[in-house]
Amino acid sequence: MVATVVPRLGASALKLVLTVVDGDLVGESRPKDRWESGHGDKMNFLRGVMGGQNPGPQPSGADTIQKLCDRVASSTLLDDRRDAVRALKSLSKKYRLEVGIQAMSHLIHVLQTDRSDSEIIGYALDTLCNIMSNDLEEEEQEENSQKQTEDFGSQFTEIFIKQHENVTLLLTYLEEFDFHVRWPGVKLLTVLLKQQGPQLQQIILVSPMGVSRLMDLLADSREVIRNDGVLLLQQLTKSNAAIQKIVAFENAFERLLDIITDEGNSDGGIVVEDCLLLLQNLLKNNNSNQNFFKEGSYIQRMKPWFEVGDDNAGWSAQKVTNLHLMLQLVRVLVSPTNPPGATSSCQKTMFHCGLLQQLCTILMATGVPADILTETINTVSEVIRGSQMNQDYFASVNAPSNPPRPAIVVLLMSMVNEKQPFVLRCAVLYCFQCFLYKNQKGQGEIVSTLLPSTIDATGNSVSAGQLLCGGLFSTDSVSNWCAAVALAHALQENATLKEQLLRVQLATSIGNPPVSLLQQCTNILSQGSKVQTRVGLLMLLCTWLSNCPIAVTHFLHNSANIPFLTGQIAENLGEEEQLVQGLCALLLGISIYYNDNSLENYKKEKLKQLIEKRIGKEIFIEKLGFISKHEFYSRAAQKPQPNVSSPDHMMFDHEFTKLVKELEGIITKAIYKSSEEDKKEEEVKKTLEQHDNIVTHYKNVIRVQDQELEELKKQIESLKIQNEQLQTTVTQQVSQIQQHKDQYNLLKIQLGKDNQHHSSHSDMAQMNGVQSEEISKLHIEIEEWKHKVELLQEQLREKDSLTETLKLSTTMERGTEQSSQTNISTGTQLNSELWKNLTSVPASEDSSADMIAKAIDLERQLSVIFQENKELKNEIARLNEETTSLKQQLESSNSTAAILKNEKSKLQQEIAESKKEQDDFLVLLADQDQKIIELKKKLKELGEPIEDEDEVDLGDHDHGKSVQWKLGADGDIWVWVMGEHMLDKPYDLLGSEILAESVKQQSLQQIETIRTPPMEKVTESLVSSPPQFPSESGFEILRDNDIFVQRDVANRVENTPAVGNHRNLECIQAPMTKLRDVEQILEGYCSNSSKYNFQKNREMPMKTTTGKTITGEEMTLDYPSESIQKPDKEDPVWLESCAAH
DSSP states (O other): OHHHHGGGOOHHHHHHHHHHHHHHHHSOOOOHHHHHHHHHHHHHHHHHHTTSOOOOOOOOHHHHHHHHHHHHHHOOSHHHHHHHHHHHHHHTTTSHHHHHHHHHHHHHHHHHHOTTOHHHHHHHHHHHHHHHOOOOOGGGOOHHHHHHHHHHHHHHHHHHHHSHHHHHHHHHHTTOOOHHHHHHHHHHHHHHHHHSHHHHHHHHHHSTTHHHHHHGGGGOSSHHHHHHHHHHHHHHTTTOHHHHHHHHHTTHHHHHHHHHHHHTGGGOOHHHHHHHHHHHHHHTTOHHHHHHHHHTTOSGGGGGGGOOOSOOOOOOHHHHHHHHHHHHHHHHHTOTTSOHHHHHHHHHHHHHTTHHHHHHHHHHOSSOOHHHHHHHHHHHHHHHTTOHHHHHHHHHOEESOSSOEEHHHHHHHHHTOTTSOHHHHHHHHHHHHHHHTTOHHHHHHHHHTTSGGGSOSSOOSOOHHHHHHHHHTSSOHHHHHHHHHHHHHHTTTOHHHHHHHTTOEEOOSTTSOOEEHHHHHHHHHHTTOOHHHHHHHHHHHHHHHTTOHHHHHHHHHSTTHHHHHHHHHHSOOOHHHHHHHHHHHHHHHHHHHTOOSOSGGGOHHHHHHHHHHHTOHHHHHHHHHHHHHSHHHHHHTTOSSOOOSSGGGOOOOHHHHHHHHHHHHHHHHHHHOOHHHHHHHHHHHHHHHHHHHHHHHHHHHHHHHHHHHHHHHHHHHHHHHHHHHHHHHHHHHHHHHHHHHHHHHHHHHHHHHHHHHHHHHHHHHHHHTOHHHHHHHHHHHHHHHHHHHHHHHHHHHHHHHHHHHTTTTOSHHHHHHHHHHHHHHHHHHHHHHHHHHHHHSOTTOOOHHHHHHHHHHHHHHHHHHHHHHHHHHHHHHHHHHHHHHHHHHHHHHHHHHHHHHHHHHHHHHHHHHHHHHHHHHHHHHHHHHHHHHHHHHHHHHHTOOOOOHHHHHHTTSOSSOOEEEEEOTTSOEEEEEOOOOTTSOOHHHHHHHHHHHHHHHHHHHHHHHHHSSOHHHHHHHHHHSOOOOGGGOSOOOOEETTEEOOSTHHHHHHHGGGTOSTTSOTTTSSOTTTOHHHHHHHHHHHHHHGGGOGGGGGSSOEEOTTSOEEOHHHHHHHSOGGGGSOOOTTOHHHHHHHHHO
């Protein structure tokens, strides 16, 4: 009926018909009979409207859809097309196939052409969504039809996305803010992703700004679109790392965490759940996003999620779901499958931000649902796994019990309790394993609770070791297995603890002697308990004996162990027992490989022979291979967490699978090796052990050095902090000083302004007639200045007393004193003028103009006085400095005078001693001469020929001349003996007198030099060169008729006998045998003469005949030691020098 009527009706009638049809097809679900009755009534109504036509056959749905599609394609009016699309939307749920086949192309065309009308675009998007969606109503979902509809949705989706332009067009509609366009577009894109996710992901990935447009949905203020946008992103980010990275870097973490916070964290609704699922998609197995999440400080924002109140009675289903997803999100960040560096970094962050502490609070809280408690235990396990800092904190957590017990003990109590849920017991085991993972400190603490020295004698507290032993020997096989695996983890990769565990003794029953823990394990193993218990014990024994020769020796010491193992391996048992046989073969192989041959009956070679005879090498290897081929082994090797559905499937531990994989090949090679190869291998082992010991030693050294470095770093950090604090303090002080300076400058400026204001105020006072106040102020100021001037005058008087004492020592002081007196006199004159002016001011002055003029003059004079006082202060400061310097000079002069007095007294004493020695020397010479004369007389009497003294002494020289002093060509002093007169003094006496006179004259000159010059010249001479005392100079110069006499005459007298010329004295010409006493006296005289330190003559300048001043050093260089021998009178050099004089 509708199919025949529709082409003939107008727009209004068509709307009415479509409204009816729409009401029929879009209405809520109702029973079939109700639908048919309503449908019949509406058909009758249509018949009445159409003019009472006879009822005919109703058109099919395909025909109706065909007519509507034609209307969409051919109608020129937008209203007609809109109504037709709305009718197709209504029919699309019931007739998905027909609408999809006939109308999809028309709907896509509508999306391309009618973009201006949001209503028709919304109808078209909804129709496409219904076609491709598989979410049917419940009464229409049957098993057969469901498969067909799923296929239809996938096929229609594939057709739609085959043209990439359709997806791009759909993404552009997401930019529309109109709710009727944006929301259907979000739903349609979500459906497309569900049907053809990977293909659509690639299209969106290559589309410009595709992901960014989808991310904008999270910022929509309409919650419906925002929430559906979250669902869309969930589908988009599944299994696509590239899109996950783009979404993460589009600030997805920030927006999602904001949504979770706004919704109430764990107390929020399903929106929180959707956001958590999206976060898991972004972070799971994506290291880049995990690092970005950590570096963005988003882990810290997770802490409020787990702030559960004390009242935990209201745990709704949605809250449980949300908290469960939150815990899983934490586990994603610290999963053992992540890179170790990323996991460790996240663990540290969780500890520092307090997230681990919050999780431990939930762990020890009461009233927490079992599944949340289990997931919390698993989460804490992975947060502390391999992190020493977190493991130490977990060891310190105590349960809120009385008395408080460690959290580990409370958890172990749950693990060995068979009444607890199996999943919870597995979680506790996993937590214990993670606590001991790479934690030697924790392993030692657990094993120490089993040793006799640490067991609590009172028995009031239960330790972890006692709980493990209790579970190990319990009747529950799950407790046996869990305890055995937990104890094996306490021994993992720790040979020291394996040796210590051999000391554990157990009292099995009253009256029986205690047995070791190792022996008790083998006893239970041989009793034939359940398979799960035996597997657990065998795993414990294999872990215990591996890499521990001492434990192997203890195991072999029990003679029943090897026969039991060989018997178990050799038997033909069922499939369940094959696993036990494989573990027995592994234990026997470990006993061979780690055997140190300390027991004669159980050496490696004998055990190999035993295997070959009783079992066979091939059978042994085959039994050993059963372990790695088992299904439970493969499951356990996948991840560290025990993941089994039932207790019967719990057979292997993850760490034990690693041990089997490591030892299986080694044991196989060890069985087939010969004794020679074993010996070589033992040598290699010993070498490796030594190497390992060395490495361990250096590791310990490095560890100690690392600790020292850490301490030094901490000290450096503290010193840096102190330095920064000190710098801050210095900066503050500098700023304060600057502030004070600024304040000081401000005050100076204000003072200047006050002075200006004062002058302007005086003008105003002149105008306003307030002269009396101004005069009183001036009186006060004049009094103040008067007082200041008096103080300055007193200071100047004091300075005058000081300067007068220094007038004689400097002339500069006199000039400065005169200037200061002048200034003082000027100041006193000004003061007197001020006083005159003040006294001249009449008390009852009637003329205000005169008063103001006088006040102005007084102010001007005050300013002049102020300036002069300032100059006086500067002058006084300068005088103080000069006085100080003069005092210092005077003190240095006094000290110099004292030194000179001391030297003078020393010189006078030396001169007196030398005169006394000279007198003694003359007496000895006179005695010697008398002896020589007597000896000559005796020789003459004896008839010996004796030469005349005049011939020997004078030779070719002239006679009758007295001694004259000449200056030779070499600048040295010579005594020229022209002849010897009877009145002439002897040569030695002349030399002594000259020497004494020289010393006397030089001393007088030095004293006169000290007394006569001014104090300034004395200071200059002291500064320029140190004083030369007579005792410290090499030469003493005596000026007499421009002839310089050398002081070193005594030394020349000593050297003259070696010359042998005509200038020697008569007394020295005697034979050497007769003059020995004289020589001794001369040597003594020369030694006394050396007291004057003649060797310093290099520093004393000397004038030559040409008037050139030379130093003693130059003379020494020009005239070496042989110059002492002077030439003869006829020598041309000598004659030339004499002619010069």
